């Protein structure tokens with residue numbers, strides 16, 4: 692059944708019997724270990740919903756392993772959840788081959804705009820962000836997120852998943868590998884000594900995460916690609932400062948810029 696946002700998606704995953712809530716885990720290494728164990732130890736890795744994370748209020752939740760099962764991939768792609776794996780693969784190949792991209796639809800606002808922190812009030816440490824592994828350089832706030840950037844010459848929006856680590860309460864850093872589309876865009880901005888505006892979406896329709904990690908051709912926005920997969924435009928909100936469009940049903944949005952030489 693079609694779902695409207697991540698919250699409805701979670702309800703449907705729960706109805707499929709694939710959602711497991713974990714209360715009271717520690718953001719420092721414990722969440723990372725639980726995710727790894729859940730993935731390795733069960734035949735169908737559950738979707739994990741962490742709540743009441745140590746040191747954080749109940750309701751500041753973290754979801755992990757969203758697409759680690761065939762049923763959840765099918766749900767996300769609008770396919771019947773009882774499909775056999777190879778039938779789903781065949782159906783998806785056909786869909787991707789035949790679908791036409793659909794541009795996003797701009798709407799006025801989204802729930803994330805009810806709480807806006809700017810300038811001195813910005814504090815990304817208010818979110819329960821895990822340090823996943825012992826060797827990590829810090830706490831990764833972006834792993835299943837969307838990085839939204841605009842091509843400075845052509846104007847289209849790219850969406851990619853490029854890891855985001857917290858540096859301090861007011862700054863985060865991205866790692867974008869050479870050749871990735873946002874890296875090409877960033878190099879264009881930096882060649883002109885201009886900062887690159889960036890928006891990050893944390894918590895959204897898992898279809899967008901799937902699209903953001905999909906290697907679509909340079910020049911095709913993953914919003915259009917995801918709209919094509921969904922068969923309907925993705926609702927987006929235009930941010931006031933950067934003019935970048937983010938999913939209207941995003942849970943959390945971070946708006947900022949990457950600076951040349953930094």
Ligand SMILES: Cc1cc2nc3c(=O)[nH]c(=O)nc-3n(C[C@H](O)[C@H](O)[C@H](O)COP(=O)(O)O)c2cc1C
Nearest residue numbers: 851852853854866867868871872873903904905906
């Ligand atoms: C969970 C996850 C994490 C990823 N992390 C990174 C990353 O840190 N840096 C990176 O360059 N690519 C990363 N990728 C791969 C890119 O998201 C992927 O290649 C995507 O297609 C890039 O988009 P683009 O083709 O628009 O550049 C990651 C993918 C996934 C699924």
